[in-house]
Amino acid sequence: MHIVFILTLIAIFIVLKDKIKRRHSFALSDFANLENNLRDLLLEEQHIAEEGVSREEKVIKIMNLYEITKEICEFLEEDKIFLSFKNGLSKFITFQECDYLVSIDSQKDLSAFEVIPLVSESESCGYLAIRGFNEKDRPVLDILVAQFITGIKRARLYQRVQELAITDSLTKVFTRKYSLDRFEEELKRSKELNLSLSYLMMDVDNFKYFNDKYGHLVGDVIVKTIAEIIKLNCREIDLIGRFGGEEFIAILPMTSKDGALFAAERIRKSIESTPIKAFDESLKVTVSIGVSSFPQDAKTSQELIEKADRALYHSKRTGKNKVSAYTSRT
Numbered sequence: 643m644h645i646v647f648i649l650t651l652i653a654i655f656i657v658l659k660d661k662i663k664r665r666h667s668f669a670l671s672d673f674a675n676l677e678n679n680l681r682d683l684l685l686e687e688q689h690i691a692e693e694g695v696s697r698e699e700k701v702i703k704i705m706n707l708y709e710i711t712k713e714i715c716e717f718l719e720e721d722k723i724f725l726s727f728k729n730g731l732s733k734f735i736t737f738q739e740c741d742y743l744v745s746i747d748s749q750k751d752l753s754a755f756e757v758i759p760l761v762s763e764s765e766s767c768g769y770l771a772i773r774g775f776n777e778k779d780r781p782v783l784d785i786l787v788a789q790f791i792t793g794i795k796r797a798r799l800y801q802r803v804q805e806l807a808i809t810d811s812l813t814k815v816f817t818r819k820y821s822l823d824r825f826e827e828e829l830k831r832s833k834e835l836n837l838s839l840s841y842l843m844m845d846v847d848n849f850k851y852f853n854d855k856y857g858h859l860v861g862d863v864i865v866k867t868i869a870e871i872i873k874l875n876c877r878e879i880d881l882i883g884r885f886g887g888e889e890f891i892a893i894l895p896m897t898s899k900d901g902a903l904f905a906a907e908r909i910r911k912s913i914e915s916t917p918i919k920a921f922d923e924s925l926k927v928t929v930s931i932g933v934s935s936f937p938q939d940a941k942t943s944q945e946l947i948e949k950a951d952r953a954l955y956h957s958k959r960t961g962k963n964k965v966s967a968y969t970s971r972t
Contacts, residue, residue, distance in 0.1 A: 710734075711789040718800050723793040727786060734782045738774025745769075760791045767794040810884040812862060813869035821883025821891055825943050828881070828895050832936055839895055840902030840935040843950040844872065844909070846888035847928045847962040856923055863920035864888075864927055871916055875909045891950075899935040899967055906931045906965040914963060928963035930954055939968050 710730035717723045724742040731740065739755070745768065746757070752771055760767040770787060808820035816824070825841070832839040846852075846868055853861040865888055872890055873882055881893040892909075894902055910931055918925045932954030940946045949968040956972040957964045966972060 710786065714786075714789050714793045715796060717793070718797045720794060720797055723790065723797060727790040727793070731783070731786050734786070735775055735779035737772055739772070741771045743769040743771055758787060760787070760794065762791050762795060765795070767791050767798075810869075813866050813884050815869050815873065815890070816881060816883040818883060818885050821881060821885070821893065822943070824881050825893050828893055829936060829943050829946075832895065833941075837896050838898045838901075838935060838937070839893070840897040840899060840905075840933060841946045841950045842892040842894065842902065842906050842909075843885070843932045843947070843954045844890040844892070844906075844929050845931075845954055845958070847930055847958075849888040852925065852927070856920065856925075860920040860923060860925075861888075864918055864925065867916075867918045867920075868913060868927065868929065871913050872909055875912050876905065880905075897935075899933065899938055902933045902935055903965060903967055906933055910963065910965055930957035930962050931965045932957060932968065933965065934968040 710726075710733065713730060714723060714726045717726060720742075727742075728740050731737070741755075743750075743757075746752075755771040755773045758770040758772065760770055770790070772783075775783065808816055810817050828839060831837070846864065849861065849864070852864055865884075868888075869882070869884065869890065872892065876882060876892060876894075879895055883891045883893075885891045892905075894905060897905070910929060914926075914928050918927050932950040932952065934940060934946045934950040934953060936946060939949050949972075953966040953968040953972050957966040960966070
């Protein structure tokens with residue numbers, strides 16, 4: 643009995659010892675796992691914190707880029723757009739030199755530059771020449787270059803709209819409204835500086851006859867060609883406008899009546915001696931011209947227009963294809 647009892651006790655002890663060992667082993671294993679998990683959590687928390695700072699920096703950078711792109715689009719002159727672009731670029735990347743080129747000039751040495759064509763939808767806006775920048779800054783450069791192209795295109799579109807607003811679509815000379823607005827400005831300047839100024843009113847002779855006989859398309863060619871001849875016979879400072887239909891005006895700053903008569907006669911002769919080719923027709927066309935001058939004839943634009951108009955109709959009544967200056971008898 644005693645032997646059985648002792649053997650039983652020994653067996654129970656062995657079992658208990660084994661259990662204790664296994665529990666101790668599990669405890670150590672659990673502790674090691676817990677330690678590893680805690681380490682992973684700490685690393686994850688650090689990573690999240692670093693990522694948060696990185697994201698915040700990225701947001702700030704994007705916001706700053708957005709502000710720069712807005713500034714670039716605030717201007718409508720290409721030189722100011724480039725200056726804004728260049729200043730904005732310098733806030734984000736380091737470079738040695740940056741130039742905007744409308745076209746490639748063979749005189750300029752670009753061997754040390756990277757030349758970037760500024761192209762959008764097959765439309766060329768020029769070239770950007772830049773040197774001394776780090777390639778890692780390429781993404782920022784690409785973003786601002788794209789915005790620079792948008793700014794240039796916007797400025798050129800605005801310029802085209804402005805030109806359409808002040809330029810007659812058929813003849814490419816100034817519209818009546820713009821011409822008269824500029825007339826007021828030039829007259830004001832002439833008064834302030836005590837300068838002469840002259841005004842020409844021109845009308846195509848027998849224009850209704852050409853329209854009725856050959857049609858309005860031929861009439862358009864006549865009007866367009868007359869405008870070109872007038873421009874060729876005037877100075878760069880002179881303002882040429884289409885007053886309406888087949889009537890044209892010319893504002894001649896710093897020009898006396900004698901000078902205006904000389905210019906008007908040059909225009910008249912050039913038109914008379916130039917055959918106008920309209921489709922299958924070769925036409926001889928003439929103009930009549932009236933001249934008025936400041937300060938000799940009038941002090942206001944309206945009076946100068948009225949007196950040049952009277953001189954024009956004097957040319958019409960007395961044979962056409964001639965120049966008449968305003969006098970009290972016209």
